[in-house]
Structure formats: C-alpha cells, structure tokens
Amino acid sequence: MMHPNKEIIQQFYTSFNRRDYVGMADCYAENIEFSDAVFSLKGQQVHAMWHMLCEKGADLKIILGDVDADEKHGKAHWEADYIFSASGRRVHNAIDASFLFQDGRIIKHHDAFDFWRWSQMAFGSVGWALGWTPLIQKKVQRQAKKRLDQFMADHPEYLS
Known part of the structure; x- marks a missing residue:
C-alpha cells in the first residue's frame, strides 16, 4: 500500500504536468x-x-521518478523540459525535491538542481562562462522576482 504522502507528491507532479496550478x-x-x-x-x-x-x-x-515519503518527509526526482522564454533556448533540468509534511499536506518544498548546468542550457556560452558566479545567479533571482511581482500584481487573488 502506498503511503498517503507519496500520493500527495504524485498528485502534485501530475497536476504540474497538466498545468493545473489549483x-x-x-x-x-x-x-x-x-x-x-x-x-x-x-x-x-x-x-x-x-x-x-x-x-x-x-x-x-x-517526468517524475524516485518518489518516496513517510509521515514527515518526502522526496522525488523530477525532470523538466521546456523552452526558457528569456533566451528561447531548450532546457532539460534535473531536479531533486525534498518535502516536509504536516497534517497531510506539504509544508516545506525545496528543489535542488545544478544552477551552472541550468545556466549553460538557458544562456549558452554566457551561462557556461559566468553561470557558476553569484553575479549571474543574483541577476536571475532579481529578474524572476520582478516577473513574479508583476504576475501577482496582475492577479490580485495572490495579494491577500
């Protein structure tokens, strides 16, 4: 029998693959x-x-694989294939996720991936040369935060 928290992880990624954010x-x-x-x-x-x-x-x-969970902790390996909009380049990102559960829901979710490898795919030679530096990571973080802030401003349901 599958642990209920393992089912939650599988439901999360099944929903993500369908782009079902709800x-x-x-x-x-x-x-x-x-x-x-x-x-x-x-x-x-x-x-x-x-x-x-x-x-x-x-x-x-x-693509989801290696899902495991118990009463408090869970993990999954997942891979994402997509076109990075800022550069138009194809990205294949391998991610290890860890989860903490409370009362049958995920309370903490951390995704770990090789940022330098990702930046090489996303930015090409610039990512290869500079993707390992804090400068590039901070720039990506600032741009992502700006995009998220704008998205939230356009979707007031998230500003509560």
Whole structure:
C-alpha cells in the first residue's frame, strides 16, 4: 500500500504536468515554504509562482521518478523540459525535491538542481562562462522576482 504522502507528491507532479496550478495548491499547507536556486517564497507567493509557471510553460513536460515519503518527509526526482522564454533556448533540468509534511499536506518544498548546468542550457556560452558566479545567479533571482511581482500584481487573488 502506498503511503498517503507519496500520493500527495504524485498528485502534485501530475497536476504540474497538466498545468493545473489549483491541483498543485491543494497539495500544499496554507503556510507553505518553497525554495530553490532562484526563489525563496512563502504562502501566496508559492501559489502565484506555480500559477505563473503553468501559464507561461505551454511546452513544459514533467517526468517524475524516485518518489518516496513517510509521515514527515518526502522526496522525488523530477525532470523538466521546456523552452526558457528569456533566451528561447531548450532546457532539460534535473531536479531533486525534498518535502516536509504536516497534517497531510506539504509544508516545506525545496528543489535542488545544478544552477551552472541550468545556466549553460538557458544562456549558452554566457551561462557556461559566468553561470557558476553569484553575479549571474543574483541577476536571475532579481529578474524572476520582478516577473513574479508583476504576475501577482496582475492577479490580485495572490495579494491577500
């Protein structure tokens, strides 16, 4: 029998693959915390980020593997294929996710990936030469935050 928290992880990524941000949000606790190399978000910011990524990622394909979970912790390996809008370049990102559960929902979600490898795919030679530097990562973080802030301003349901 599959652990219910493993089912939650599978539901989350099935929803993501369908670009169903409402289904994704159903897997999260109200005070969800999300982090990766680009974002560090809480609550409505997390929901808005996934909504934005689902809306903008028309070509996004998710491959899920190695899912495991128990009462408190979970993990999954997932891969994302998409065109990075800022450069028009194809990206294949391999991501290891970790989860913390509380009361049958995800309360913390962290995605780990090789930012330098990602930047090489997203930016080509500039990513190869400079993607390992904090300068590029900070620039990507600032641009992503600006896009998310604008998305939230355009979707006032996330500003509560």
